[in-house]
Amino acid sequence: MTELPVDQVQTLLAVVDEGTFEAAAAALHVTPSAVSQRVKALERRTGRVLLRRTKPVRPTESGEIVVRLARQLGRLERDARAELGMSGTAEATRVSVAVNSDSLATWFLPALSRVPEELRLCFELRREDQDHTAALLREGLVMAAVTSSSLPVTGCSVRALGVMRYVAAARPDFAARHLDGPLRERLPNAPVVVFDRRDDLQDAFVRRLRRGGGASTVRHFVPTSDGFVEAVAAGLGWGLVPEVQAEPLLAAGRLVHLAPGRAVDVPLYWQQWKLDSPALAAVAQAVTATAAQALRTQ
Incomplete structure (x- = not known):
C-alpha cells in the first residue's frame, strides 16, 4: 500500500504543531494512545522515522515532507470550500510567507497591498534572513518565501524577482575619524553595524577588499532594517545599507558612500508551494509585479 491516510497525516501535523502527543490528542479529541498508534502506523507505511521524540516533538527530514503535505492538503481543502461557497468559509484565507527584513522594510508590504481585497486574504509574515527562508519552506511552516536561493525546495516552484543592491556607507564624521586612508587597510578595524550573528554581508565585503579576515570585532548588532540604517546614520559604525534606503540619506549628506563602484548585489527569488491555489497565485x-519595479534586474 502506497497511499498516505489523511487521518494519519493530519495526526502527525497535530503532534508537530502542538509539541506533544498528549496536546495533539486534546486538539484532535482522541486519546494519546490513538495518536501514538496513528503515528506509528504512518511510520510503518512510509518505512521512515517521522518524529524525533523530544520535548517539544520535532519532525525528522522525512517527517518534514509529510508535514508539508498535511499543510498543503489543508490549503487545498480551504480553497475548495471557498470556491464551493460552503458554510464556514466566511473567515479570511491565511497566507504564510517568509520574507527578509530589508524587503519587508522597503518593497514587500506595498506588494501585498496590490492583492485584490475581494479575495479576503490575511497574511502571516515570518521575518527571516533571505539565506534561511528556504528552511521554513522545507519544514512546511510557510507557503511561500522571498529567498536568495535559486534552487527550488522540493515541492516548490521558483521565479527570479530581481536584485537588492547594498552600498557601503557611514556618517561623514565617522568616515573622517576611522577611514582616513586606504579603505582596504582601515575598514577591517573600523566599528561596524551588523544585523545579527548570522549576517555575513559586512564580513564578506571586507574579504572582497583584502584576502582573509573580515570586519572588525567591534560590532553593533541591530536586528531591524530601519534600526540598522539609523545606527549607521547615527555614527555607531559603517554598514552595508540597501540602496533604496541609502539614497535619501546620501543626498541629504547624512551618509557618505565608502566604496563607489563596489556595491553588493543580492539576487532574490520567490518560492512557493506547487499548488493550484487562487490565494497563492494572487500573492505571487x-x-x-512590485519586485519588477522596486528591484534591479539580474
Whole structure:
C-alpha cells in the first residue's frame, strides 16, 4: 500500500504543531494512545522515522515532507470550500510567507497591498534572513518565501524577482575619524553595524577588499532594517545599507558612500508551494509585479 491516510497525516501535523502527543490528542479529541498508534502506523507505511521524540516533538527530514503535505492538503481543502461557497468559509484565507527584513522594510508590504481585497486574504509574515527562508519552506511552516536561493525546495516552484543592491556607507564624521586612508587597510578595524550573528554581508565585503579576515570585532548588532540604517546614520559604525534606503540619506549628506563602484548585489527569488491555489497565485502575481519595479534586474 502506497497511499498516505489523511487521518494519519493530519495526526502527525497535530503532534508537530502542538509539541506533544498528549496536546495533539486534546486538539484532535482522541486519546494519546490513538495518536501514538496513528503515528506509528504512518511510520510503518512510509518505512521512515517521522518524529524525533523530544520535548517539544520535532519532525525528522522525512517527517518534514509529510508535514508539508498535511499543510498543503489543508490549503487545498480551504480553497475548495471557498470556491464551493460552503458554510464556514466566511473567515479570511491565511497566507504564510517568509520574507527578509530589508524587503519587508522597503518593497514587500506595498506588494501585498496590490492583492485584490475581494479575495479576503490575511497574511502571516515570518521575518527571516533571505539565506534561511528556504528552511521554513522545507519544514512546511510557510507557503511561500522571498529567498536568495535559486534552487527550488522540493515541492516548490521558483521565479527570479530581481536584485537588492547594498552600498557601503557611514556618517561623514565617522568616515573622517576611522577611514582616513586606504579603505582596504582601515575598514577591517573600523566599528561596524551588523544585523545579527548570522549576517555575513559586512564580513564578506571586507574579504572582497583584502584576502582573509573580515570586519572588525567591534560590532553593533541591530536586528531591524530601519534600526540598522539609523545606527549607521547615527555614527555607531559603517554598514552595508540597501540602496533604496541609502539614497535619501546620501543626498541629504547624512551618509557618505565608502566604496563607489563596489556595491553588493543580492539576487532574490520567490518560492512557493506547487499548488493550484487562487490565494497563492494572487500573492505571487502582486509580489513579482512590485519586485519588477522596486528591484534591479539580474
